[in-house]
Amino acid sequence: MAALLKVENLRIELTTRDGIAPVIDDLSLELNAGETLSFVGESGCGKSMTALAIMGLLPDKVGRVASGTIMFDGEDLAKASDARLREIRGNDISMIFQEPMTSLNPVYTIGEQIAEVLRRHQNMDQAAARSRALELLDAVRIPNPKSRVDDYPHQMSGGQRQRVMIAIALACEPKILIADEPTTALDVTVQAQIFDLLRDLGKETGTAIILITHDMGAVAEMAERMIVMYAGRKAEEGPVDQIIEHPRHPYTKGLISCVPHLVAQLSDDRPELTEVRGIVPSLMDFGRDECLFSSRCERADDKCRSSRPTEMKFKNDQHSACWQAKEL
Amino acid sequence: MVILTTILQRIFYAVMLLIAVLVLNFSMLHLAPGDIADTIAQASGGADADVMEQIRRDYGLDQPFFVQLGQYIGKVLSFDLGHSFFYNQPVTTLILEKVPATLLLVITAQIFALVVGVLLGVFSARNPNGMLSHFVTFVALLGYAAPVFWTGILLLIAFSLNIQLFPSGGMIDVTVEGGFFAQTWDLLKHMVLPVVTLSTIFLALYSRLCRASMMEVLGTDYIRTAKAKGLSENEIIYKHALKNSLSPVVTLAGIQFSAVISGAVLVEAVFSWPGLGSLALQSIIARDTPTILGILFFSALVVIVGNLITDMILRMIDPRVGSKG
Numbered sequence: 001m002a003a004l005l006k007v008e009n010l011r012i013e014l015t016t017r018d019g020i021a022p023v024i025d026d027l028s029l030e031l032n033a034g035e036t037l038s039f040v041g042e043s044g045c046g047k048s049m050t051a052l053a054i055m056g057l058l059p060d061k062v063g064r065v066a067s068g069t070i071m072f073d074g075e076d077l078a079k080a081s082d083a084r085l086r087e088i089r090g091n092d093i094s095m096i097f098q099e100p101m102t103s104l105n106p107v108y109t110i111g112e113q114i115a116e117v118l119r120r121h122q123n124m125d126q127a128a129a130r131s132r133a134l135e136l137l138d139a140v141r142i143p144n145p146k147s148r149v150d151d152y153p154h155q156m157s158g159g160q161r162q163r164v165m166i167a168i169a170l171a172c173e174p175k176i177l178i179a180d181e182p183t184t185a186l187d188v189t190v191q192a193q194i195f196d197l198l199r200d201l202g203k204e205t206g207t208a209i210i211l212i213t214h215d216m217g218a219v220a221e222m223a224e225r226m227i228v229m230y231a232g233r234k235a236e237e238g239p240v241d242q243i244i245e246h247p248r249h250p251y252t253k254g255l256i257s258c259v260p261h262l263v264a265q266l267s268d269d270r271p272e273l274t275e276v277r278g279i280v281p282s283l284m285d286f287g288r289d290e291c292l293f294s295s296r297c298e299r300a301d302d303k304c305r306s307s308r309p310t311e312m313k314f315k316n317d318q319h320s321a322c323w324q325a326k327e328l
Numbered sequence: 329m330v331i332l333t334t335i336l337q338r339i340f341y342a343v344m345l346l347i348a349v350l351v352l353n354f355s356m357l358h359l360a361p362g363d364i365a366d367t368i369a370q371a372s373g374g375a376d377a378d379v380m381e382q383i384r385r386d387y388g389l390d391q392p393f394f395v396q397l398g399q400y401i402g403k404v405l406s407f408d409l410g411h412s413f414f415y416n417q418p419v420t421t422l423i424l425e426k427v428p429a430t431l432l433l434v435i436t437a438q439i440f441a442l443v444v445g446v447l448l449g450v451f452s453a454r455n456p457n458g459m460l461s462h463f464v465t466f467v468a469l470l471g472y473a474a475p476v477f478w479t480g481i482l483l484l485i486a487f488s489l490n491i492q493l494f495p496s497g498g499m500i501d502v503t504v505e506g507g508f509f510a511q512t513w514d515l516l517k518h519m520v521l522p523v524v525t526l527s528t529i530f531l532a533l534y535s536r537l538c539r540a541s542m543m544e545v546l547g548t549d550y551i552r553t554a555k556a557k558g559l560s561e562n563e564i565i566y567k568h569a570l571k572n573s574l575s576p577v578v579t580l581a582g583i584q585f586s587a588v589i590s591g592a593v594l595v596e597a598v599f600s601w602p603g604l605g606s607l608a609l610q611s612i613i614a615r616d617t618p619t620i621l622g623i624l625f626f627s628a629l630v631v632i633v634g635n636l637i638t639d640m641i642l643r644m645i646d647p648r649v650g651s652k653g
Contacts, residue, residue, distance in 0.1 A: 055556060057552070057555055057556065085558075086558040086559070086560060087558060088558065089555070089556055089557065089558035090556060090557035090558035090559075091558060094556060094557075095556045097549060097552065097553065097556075099549050102548065102549040102550065103549045103550055103552070103553045104550055104553065105550040105553070105554070105568050105572070106550070106572065106646065106647070106648060107571045107572055107645065107646055107647060108568075108571075116557065116559070117557045117558070120557065120558060120559060121558065152647040152648070154647070154648050165553070168553075168557065169556075
């Protein structure tokens with residue numbers, strides 16, 4: 001089966017005060033219909049940039065796709081016109097964001113904000129869009145939708161607002177839903193509910209989900225495949241259970257040992273919770289021909305510091321961009 | 329229901345405020361040096377002690393201060409603003425005669441400043457480093473720095489004297505004949521220069537504020553959401569962004585409303601516009617206390633009503649205003 005979304009050799013450049021920085025450098029990935037793929041990595045590693053590039057929403061005049069293709073349904077989104085991208089956004093590919101408190105427009109009712117996207121893409125009239133909005137509110141498990149549809153965002157809690165965002169995103173039954181840290185701003189009990197909701201609705205509608213997060217626990221629960229990103233490059237890719245079982249990249253290993261409940265017992269192998277020491281290299285160093293993780297890696301040798309690792313493929317469909325992947 | 333009680337509450341506060349204004353106005357004029365009886369006597373060509381006494385009794389000037397104050401407030405509350413010495417007419421009649429002209433000028437100027445200011449602000453926010461944006465900044469600076477009467481006189485020289493586009497003063501031309509249409513056209517021609525003069529400074533203020541608030545709104549998360557929905561740029565700007573960026577502009581417009589009214593006094597003087605401003609100027613020169621008090625009272629009333637309206641508009645724009653939580 002052909003992939004629904006196929007990103008190849010994507011390079012995104014950001015114009016900063018100090019010059020041009022490649023925030024995404026030679027990234028390739030595939031997303032199949034209906035699957036959940038997770039992007040993992042710490043802040044600034046390029047997870048959100050990749051998502052924004054797919055949406056065609058890179059910040060104006062600052063970010064641009066320098067090379068590579070983003071193939072969706074036989075169409076290269078990196079070269080699509082603004083008008084065409086507007087047709088796709090919210091309809092075929094939609095996105096929910098990290099901040100439910102500020103992501104809804106405070107001066108329009110939530111019903112209107114849901115109905116708007118239906119009118120835009122599905123040619124629904126006022127009445128049809130409104131009744132569909134009611135159904136959607138019900139689908140995202142907001143109790144008593146009839147009495148909430150005319151509420152304004154400030155009358156709802158953070159969790160409810162994120163549900164409304166999900167309703168907006170799923171209104172046109174998109175093929176891809178990008179969820180950019182959808183629960184980071186919510187408290188833990190609500191996080192679990194939102195993840196349940198995303199998983200159930202994704203299954204019902206057959207929507208493929210790209211889940212961007214730095215929470216390895218959420219990845220383990222939600223996703224089938226994951227891509228670990230570091231400093232704008234892909235560090236590791238593969239099935240979630242395989243990677244958690246046996247990470248083939250020192251950075252993935254470090255991330256996993258930061259999470260308390262992924263490994264049930266603390267063993268000799270992993271006596272205590274750890275951190276990934278050091279800091280991410282600065283944006284201006286992103287283009288260098290070396291393993292960008294080498295400055296923080298205990299195993300780094302001269303080869304790591306002098307040439308960029310090529311991707312190594314394993315039998316179980318795990319890929320790792322580490323010179324020592326085999327030994328790990 | 330909540331809205332209704334809020335409105336009633338606001339109106340109650342407004343009446344209290346008006347009474348405070350009355351007390352303050354009356355006290356201040358009472359404190360000012362000079363005897364009103366003298367002025368009246370002088371106007372009628374001088375008087376002896378008996379006549380002075382007569383005048384004092386007639387106008388209640390022989391009463392203690394607080395009695396006079398009480399009588400004054402009582403009269404005002406029954407819509408009697410007193411009798412003008414100078415015009416020999418009831419003040420209420422005088423004011424009501426002049427009010428339409430002033431309100432026409434003030435409201436048109438305010439609306440003109442708001443509409444044009446907001447549009448300029450929006451255009452320049454869409455392209456903050458473009459030519460238009462720099463032009464708006466320049467015009468705003470100029471408009472803000474130039475005194476109203478100076479702008480007025482310059483416009484008069486330019487568009488009435490040199491290029492004879494508009495009449496130089498007054499509100500209507502009595503020689504114009506014809507129906508309603510011709511007269512309205514004549515009125516509009518008379519209005520152009522005064523309205524432009526009066527609104528320049530406020531237009532400058534509103535456009536700068538709108539530009540800033542629009543730029544801020546365009547960077548918010550919900551605008552990103554609107555883009556992610558695939559809405560067109562016009563929908564994003566005029567539906568999602570504009571309504572949010574209007575709040576500060578409307579708030580400022582409400583605060584500035586009193587400034588527009590005081591600006592009108594100057595503009596009316598420059599363009600001999602037959603409104604309250606001209607009346608105020610003449611009655612101050614003539615020391616016509618009841619008229620001055622009446623105009624002050626009426627201006628306060630207009631400002632308070634203006635603030636009330638601002639408040640209601642803000643509630644309409646932003647549902648968060650006035651809601652708890």
